[in-house]
Amino acid sequence: MTIGFIGTGSMGSTLIQAFIDAKRLAPEEIVVYNRTRSKAEKLQKQYPGLRIAANNRELVQQTPIFFLCIKPHEFRTVLDEIKDHVHDDQIAVSITSPVMIRDLEEWLPAKIAKIIPSITQAVLSGNSLVIPGTRLSETDRNTLWNLFAAISRPLLIEENHVRIASDLACCGPAFMANLLEKLADAAVEETQLPREQALSLVTQMTEGLGGLLSVGGFTLQSLQERVAVPGGITRKGLDLLDAEIGPVFHDLIRLTHTKYAADIQQVKSSFQTEK
Ligand SMILES: NC(=O)c1ccc[n+]([C@@H]2O[C@H](COP(=O)([O-])OP(=O)(O)OC[C@H]3O[C@@H](n4cnc5c(N)ncnc54)[C@H](OP(=O)(O)O)[C@@H]3O)[C@@H](O)[C@H]2O)c1
Structure with missing residues (x-):
């Protein structure tokens, strides 16, 4: 299985490290792209065999499943870059809570899931929060569940509970x-x-x-x-x-939810702006 990671910052690299530590993925099965190339190169040095794509378009063309490990305000740029190169048989997994599944389903023809990881996955522990999109088949759900079961205890949640x-x-x-x-x-x-x-x-x-x-x-x-x-x-x-x-x-909790509502609004406005 080849899996792509757009963004190898804190969480992207934690997930990659966890999947490799758990022996769930070999470095050869991982393709990454990061805006600042040196971060991706550091991972490649750590895990020889891991591949770096030339850009996000190339990454999605090579990977049946890819993760969006970027911040909410970075989605619009990435979606603009990849949307014409993604197909309906691919799975796109967002790890970001304030980007709504229905918005991603409008932007991309792919099957969408939102899976929120935790730093605890660095030691193959803690929950990952799984919110399947509407296009995932039973097999797709099982594939994602099994992937995350190797590094965490996946927990199925409703999207409206993702913040808490x-x-x-x-x-x-x-x-x-x-x-x-x-x-x-x-x-x-x-x-x-x-x-x-x-x-x-x-x-x-x-x-x-x-x-x-x-x-x-x-x-x-x-x-x-x-x-x-x-x-x-x-x-x-x-x-x-x-x-x-x-x-x-x-x-x-009130404070995190206020910030979350503001982030959702910011993402929505960025999605509505013409480019
Ligand atoms: N940190 C956590 O514990 C945690 C837990 C669960 C979920 N999350 C979610 O995960 C998301 C990422 O968080 P993070 O902590 O990993 O942030 P981060 O460390 O800032 O990582 C984001 C990465 O995305 C890269 N990036 C930005 N725009 C890009 C583009 N157009 N193409 C390719 N790469 C691009 C950045 O590259 P540069 O090197 O150029 O900056 C950076 O390395 C956030 O939405 C956060 O809410 C985080």
Whole structure:
């Protein structure tokens, strides 16, 4: 199977690395094009056999399945470039949430899917969010599902849930890393624990937490109950968190959704402009 990647930035290169690490794709099965060629060349050096197309047109002419790993505002340029070279038997996969499937189905004759990956796929873990377009056959769906099952746990979602699901699965690692860093920094400020030790302690704890939740048989709820014995220190800490954390996560979700609505509008306007 030959698969194309338009855009080898952060997420394009993470996906390529994950498919190769999982032995799901060989470098020879991958064709890439990136606006700044040096990024693609760096990948080719890392994975000899991986091919670099001369441009996006050439890439779509060589690949039955291709990924659009570009930012929302970059879609119009790429779609203009490829639209006359794409056929109805190809599958185009967007990894970008604010570009609607119905818009992509208007731009391209291809079968469309939206699959939102997460940085967690760099370690072949976490969910990928799968939203099939209307033209995909059962076989196409299975092909995409199996591809992503090699590097993640694919989760079928409705397109109208893509933002909130991305907040949890894709932004989540950054949000949680931020909270953990704040916890470590507070420890340093309150007790003069060396910062290196504080960061190491929260990092190792997080690795263990992942294990407890994935293979240790715990849920988020049962883990809190297990650690927080009545009257103990953890119970007091949890009570304080419950009382004081306030609406910060509600605000966070409202904020991501406001930005998402603005991004959708920006993409829609770029699609309506004459070129
Ligand atoms: N980062 C994440 O964790 C994550 C998770 C899920 C989904 N996503 C989505 O994935 C998309 C890409 O994000 P990213 O973080 O990978 O962004 P990124 O690092 O900026 O990568 C985008 C890449 O696209 C390339 N590009 C731009 N225009 C192009 C064109 N006309 N032809 C070929 N290549 C072109 C850029 O090339 P240059 O080298 O010239 O800039 C850049 O390497 C975003 O829409 C984001 O929402 C990201």
